[in-house]
Amino acid sequence: MSYLSISNVSKIFGGVVAVEDFNLEVEKGEFISFLGPSGCGKTTTLRMIAGFELPTSGEVVLDSENITYKSPNERNVGMVFQSYALFPNMTVAQNIGFGLQVRKTPADEIQTTVKEMLGLIHLEKHAEKYPYQLSGGQQQRVALARALAINPRVLLLDEPLSALDAKIRVELRQEIRRIQQKMGITTIYVTHDQEEALSLSNRIVVMSQGRMEQVGTPSEIYNHPTTEFVASFVGQLNLLPVSEVDLKNGVCKLNGQLVRFDHSEPRQISDKPRLAIRPEEFQFGQAEGRNLIQGHVEVVMFLGAVVRLRVRIGEVLVSVDLFNERNMTLPRVGDEAVVNFPPHACWIM
């Protein structure tokens, strides 16, 4: 049996289904992200693991112990909140030591752990400061240390970086991963930021409208999405209407032009089949053995590392990302464009 097992868990709030039939097996030391838009049920699921919400049905088993109906203070599960939730009346050291203090841990042991945690988050010099004297990033690091100080069985992080600015977010996300790997702690991370989920996780659970859409490694989620929601929520995706789809031979027509697609995985297609392809799969110009389509450049956006184009192919606008090169000549609006892409990079939905 896995270390953390969430079986058939559902949560209904006054007739509204927040989480529906959630099943997940987590191995010890794994870093799992719950990824999805606001209101998809990811935080509710996390709160059910923490004990702040009781499941309407199903059970949560942690380390062979059924904790479904245990109160939060008996679970030994650490949680980091989006808003830090540091106690404003306590110093950094007191905040970190709080969990040990309420457990009646000997004072010298508390002192040692607090010191160790302060070292872990590189805030040794701030031990006697109050939360209001710290920046947002520092406060969140203290919140992380506070959650880790009690040596929790699982670490839960509820959108811990969303209140921080972009640069701090990237720094702290690396910090979280470093600490998680160092301590080998099983971690569940809730986020709506795909970049966070992709860069941090061993596995990602993509959720939508209370349901699990797909569970997989970051690469599986990005490269082999199983549903249209996952494909369009994680990364950019072109969905281009096609006709005369031949699933057996992997060919269809896009605006009258013949296109080959990946048909190695069995897929169900809708009444209105569309060709799915990510913008970064395109290249400019002609190339042997690749699909070619012709159109006109309608929009050019220079984004630094990437140049994003919108190319009109008949009635359809296709998003094309080109990696920027120093000597690259940027296409101009109105230019005729021939773009190519490999057959294995596109599929029918």
Added chain:
Amino acid sequence: MSSNPISNSVNTKRDAPQARPALSAWRDWLGVIPFFLFVFLFIALPSFRLLIGSFQDSDGQFTLKNFADLMDPSILGAYWVTIRISLTTALGGGLLGFLMAYAVTVGGLPRWVRSALLTFSGVASNFAGVPLAFAFITTLGRIGMVTVFLKLLGIDLYDKGFSLYSFWGLSLTYMYFQFPLMVLTITPALDGLRREWREAAENLGATSFQYWTRVALPILTPAILGTMILLFGNAFGAYATALSLTGGFINLITILIGSQIKGDVLHNVGLGYALALGMVVVMGVMMTIYYFLRRRSERWLKQ
């Protein structure tokens, strides 16, 4: 961007906002002129008159006798009973008000109970003086409704030692306007307790008692202290309720001042002023204690 520092400097000056004309600044103060006028006419001037008057005898001559008279045992007793009644009702009303505010904020009672309690508190906190005394006499007086009803049930309150016209009777009456004031002032503070603090504490293993004693109450302490001093002052300065209820049977300092200033028998305006100055000193001492307690309890607040 220009590379010429001189031209830059000139541009900066040209772009800088111009100083506001003096007339406009004066206009901003117009709205608060009535406030300052009231403060001057009804706080500053009377206080000054009180200070001067307390050093004057009935002929207007300088004297220290009024202050010497404050040491009279009956006057010291009046101060003591007033302080006791103020402390009792501040603590009692404060506790009752806190518990009620707790019940309607974090206690999970339905929303309509909160609205009802806050509306009642808004009215009751201002319901004092003759109407309040009359209300209590008709309910808990010797032949008040509740007293008679309890008597029918075999419980004689007055036989058991209760009297509305005693220290505890007056305290009970004061509580009627004290606890609603606590409800009104502490409810926003309780609303300010963030759910995440409680959840974080629970998540770290704290019991509800540990959360309240180590997190919530320390956070609320500055607000509680502020409200308690307000309740103390509210009771300390009460006059009409006590006079209407006890008719001077309880020797409160405010009643004593009234009889010294407008009474026919004890008329001594100078002593009345000195008594009032004594009240200012007592409140000053209370405010100083409050100030130090508050400073200790809010070290963690952003200065």
